[in-house]
Amino acid sequence: MKITKVEAIPIRQKGKIEAINDSSQDGIIIKVSTDAGIVGYGEVDSAPWVVKAIIESPASHRMAIGLAKIVEGQDPYDVEKIWNDMYKYSIFYGQHGVTIHAMSGIDIAIWDIIGKAENKPIWKLLGGQFRDKVKAYASTLMPYTPEEAYEETKKHVDAGYKAIKLGWGGFEQDENTQVKLVEAARKAAGDDVDLLFDIGFLPSEQLTIDAPSRIQLVKRFEKYHPYAIEEALWPHDYEGYGRLSENTNTRIVCGENETTLFGFKQLIEIGKVAFVQPDISRCGGFTQARKIASLAEAHSINVVPHCWSSGIVEAAALHLIAAIPNANLLEYDVYPTQLRFDIVPEDIKIKDGYAYIPDGPGLGISVSEEAIEKYRCDDIPRGE
Template sequence: MKITSIELAILESPYDYGMADDASDSRGPKYALIVKVSTDEGIVGIADCDSHPHVMKALIDAPRYLKSFSEGLKYAVIGENPFEYDKIWTNMYASSYYQGRRGAAIHAMSAIDIAIWDIIGKASGQPVGVMLGARNHERIKAYASTLFRRTPEAMKEAVRKYRALGYRAMKFGWGAVAEDPRRVVALVAAAREEAGDGMDIMVDGMWTPDVKLAIRLVKELEQYGVFFVEEPLHADNLEGYRKLANAVDVRIACGEQLGGLYEYKQLIAEGDIDIIQPDVSRAGGLTETRRLVAMAEQAGKLIVPHAWTSDILTAASLHLNAYQKHPLFQEFCTNDTPLSRDLVAEPLKLDGEGYVAVPAGPGLGVELDDEAVRKYTVDALKVTL
């Protein structure tokens, strides 16, 4: 089997990112990237990528500058056997040396890698989790992932909404708290008052450069039983994370902005946080995050994958969670946008206990809704050699 082409579709949402006061929920990213990797046997793998689609397009389709050293990722992928995923990953990494092999390059690599694993699963008639090496779990507890509301009463209303939808865990991030981190305590207090003791609550997006302020706020949040606080500091502030994690009892989480094992190794060693949050579509795909699971387990850390785009990424993250021995949560985006749940033929859903089933079909176990993809596509490209 050989890879014959890579197809890219850039989708545009009719909504801008954010949380309007009169909106029922948050609005997700303005753009999305759908990647299809085709083979000479007619098997097509799919992926999406939580990065800037127009930048991803350039990284994949760029002309050759220096062979196997600085060129578009297509040169490392097309013509290869998808079952040699490790070889392809290594060659993609080498092809990006001069234009920067971390950051955006790893994002583009991640999308291709996810699609390759989808091919591997489909060709083998097995779910991706099995092909990773273990399907240890059939379902994962989901948390509603949304933005902070602006008032305590609006927070209570949001808790009532997500509880009625079946969630038993929720995470509020950014929004009003990003504008002023000091607002977080009153808003979380209102959420806990409405939720009672039967709901896990997580916090995201304070993102302050002030480590002492972060320590004070997280300590105040402890009384409300917050399960974890995500990225209260900038991702590069590893010394600040170490000080924060060692000063509080609440679990500290970070990692969605990182890519590749080198950066996660540094986060573990220098930041000493409790929960690592790789985004499979940015951290190096399933090939690299599979390795990260082993690294995290050896370091005594937990992994909760970041997943805030479509059900394609959610499915990939579910398979990574199923591979873990002790998964905690599946992030389940609640965005009110067609680029979230509408892009697959059968959207993922919660069961009656607040869990999401790990897809059981071959590959990722989800298929594109081609009509929806066509409806929102504003730029498309088929890459061959």
């Protein structure tokens, strides 16, 4: 079997894009076709039109070739070699960031092709099934007042979730307000629901984002026993994460902005995070994610994949979770963006706070070609 075509299709909802949101108001679908008629789908949660340029770029130098040109003509079963070829021949503009994101989308689509060719779910190709369901945490934005934080948390407790994450939003306010938000969320959750807080690292006049300040803040949160505190520092601040992890009694976690095995090695060994959060659509696809999972296993920590976009990324995360020993949680985006439901109309099954692992061939989901065409936006939107 040979790969005949790699397409990068930006999609975008009509109207305004909110700055604070889940990532699925726009996106980029990766479609990989083969001479056997099998089509694989991937997605990249990154800057869609930058990803498109990286995939479609003509060859400029032996070490600066657009990804489609590297991949087309190869046998999808050579997925590991294909990953290495993409890494090698993009080295002038790659190694980190959006090039690895773009590679991730292609890698997911290739695994989808192999699964469909074998008539097996991806988890079966990754080593088989440790679990057929996993606790899903409802992932949402932290409101700005304690009353709203209480209501938001209560809503997801009432919906049956056993774990909830509130992130960003209200955490850009002063530290006393942040503590009140955490207190309100715990009051609404009771003692038996795990609460995760993604406190964000963007600078604001009211906050200092450094390890000593974050150690103090996390210690104030500890009274309300958070399950984990996410991205309290800049993602690259490995030394800072190490200090924060060693000086608090809460799980300090990070990883959605990290890429490749090399990046995660630093995050784990220097940052000493309590679990890692690779996004399959950014970290390097399944081909890197399974290695990152093994590295995490060797350091006695779990993998809790980041997913905050469409059902394609969600399904990819579930296949990894099914196939590795060190997984116990799925991030489930409860933000109701219509585009996401249109692209994968039959969403992941969630029941009593658990997400069920898809068991159809490949990713085990149906991607709507009709919706892709409806939302397709090849030209770069101007003026925003």
